[in-house]
Amino acid sequence: MMNYMLKDENAIYYECGFSCDNALYLSLGSEAFFITDSRYTIDATKNVQGATVVINRDLYGEAVHLLKRSRVKKVVFDPKEWSVDGFERVSSQCKIKFDPQLDLSHKKRIIKSDEELKLLAKAAKLGEKAFKALAKEFRKDGFGEDEYTLTYRAKGALSHLGKYDLSFDPIVAINANAAKPHATPTGTKLAQNDLLLVDAGLKYKRYCSDRTRTVQADSGFRFDTKQKFISKKIQKAYDTVLKAHDNAIAKARSGMKAKKVDALTRDIVTKAGFGEYYVHSTGHGVGLDIHEMPYISTKSDTVIEDGMVYTIEPGIYIPDEFGIRIEDMVAMVDGKAVVL
Structure with missing residues (x-):
């Protein structure tokens, strides 16, 4: 099972049916997490499907915490979705292999249901x-x-x-x-x-x-x-x-x-x-x-x-x-x- 992290709004929406302008999504083994800040608590809690909603204004710090707790060894991400600062705030804190895969979400979405x-x-x-x-x-x-x-x-x-x-x-x-x-x-x-x-x-x-x-x-x-x-x-x-x-x-x-x-x-x-x-x-x-x-x-x-x-x-x-x-x-x- 592929472990991956998403930052793009539409990529996140495709996974769980909701997104907003300040969110981070993690899929780790059999668990998934939608991380956002308190402005979106009500909407996220109501609309996110198949993922645990985590409220924390420090999205990257929360992602590091969840990644360390999960003990996964490799996480896939799309470099197009991430700022250099955002990626480094996660990757520098984790002893995990981060595997760049361009157009990760677009490839999943190429065949429409x-x-x-x-x-x-x-x-x-x-x-x-x-x-x-x-x-x-x-x-x-x-x-x-x-x-x-x-x-x-x-x-x-x-x-x-x-x-x-x-x-x-x-x-x-x-x-x-x-x-x-x-x-x-x-x-x-x-x-x-x-x-x-x-x-x-x-x-x-x-x-x-x-x-x-x-x-x-x-x-x-x-x-x-x-x-x-x-x-x-x-x-x-x-x-x-x-x-x-x-x-x-x-x-x-x-x-x-x-x-x-x-x-x-x-x-x-x-x-x-x-x-x-x-x-x-x-x-x-x-x-x-x-x-x-x-x-x-x-x-x-x-x-x-x-x-x-x-x-x-x-x-x-x-x-x-x-x-x-x-x-x-x-x-x-x-x-x-x-x-x-």
């Missing part, structure tokens, strides 16, 4: 509903507003006016700013027939959604995949991205390596003459974190399996001109990709 698939599907459907509401709001009041204001409004629509947390800060990018895959807001104002890219998602019971649409913002636009652009160059690029997106969803299969799925989008973009403008991987896993395994990239040998959830999001980004991305989340079900 049926319940997780339901939660992710619900998050995706709520995200789709929010995109419809956002299009309506932008059509009515968005023209003449800058990206700062549009992003603020996107946060309200995506959260259903505060009911849900966001998966990440929304990306709302107009024309040339959309050529930056992770664009930040500018003072550019939305005008009729501008290219508008929106990448956003929300959380349902902590599980994330992620979706991107690129549109020509005319008076009747909607955030769907059928788009017509005045510019022939933009239309060609858009049609290429959509073809790549649809091809990967149609042809992805369990048993494929992730780099093969990446090729299902990249080959189409490259053949159309836009290969140098496709500057990121095809997708990433989604779950409790917005970026999880599997990573759908040119170098990934991960074998795609049923129960995995990931994005398909090809893009074309031409500096100082425009950017296009179309993104949906898929789950592998009975060997095929199903859009959530």
Whole structure:
């Protein structure tokens, strides 16, 4: 039985059904401990499952005490979760072998349970509903507003006016700013027939959604995949991205390596003459974190399996001109990709 310690909120939540911003989790043999401070006594006592709740403001000191008492000889941890200070405060006090294993929790979480698939599907459907509401709001009041204001409004629509947390800060990018895959807001104002890219998602019971649409913002636009652009160059690029997106969803299969799925989008973009403008991987896993395994990239040998959830999001980004991305989340079900 593996002994391990966790510091990341979502990693801890996955183990015991609760986490907070100041907690440490230990799994030692047949025992598990959720260590937190007195601010979270009520919630932790009520919600933590399968672990003993220990209240101590000195999380690291309590962890050292429990580790020494347990007499375990090796403990696994993910270095990505720990600050240098936090790790040294534990490891320097214990004569234990600490075994670093990158992505410890993400590897455990790569195959989603049926319940997780339901939660992710619900998050995706709520995200789709929010995109419809956002299009309506932008059509009515968005023209003449800058990206700062549009992003603020996107946060309200995506959260259903505060009911849900966001998966990440929304990306709302107009024309040339959309050529930056992770664009930040500018003072550019939305005008009729501008290219508008929106990448956003929300959380349902902590599980994330992620979706991107690129549109020509005319008076009747909607955030769907059928788009017509005045510019022939933009239309060609858009049609290429959509073809790549649809091809990967149609042809992805369990048993494929992730780099093969990446090729299902990249080959189409490259053949159309836009290969140098496709500057990121095809997708990433989604779950409790917005970026999880599997990573759908040119170098990934991960074998795609049923129960995995990931994005398909090809893009074309031409500096100082425009950017296009179309993104949906898929789950592998009975060997095929199903859009959530």
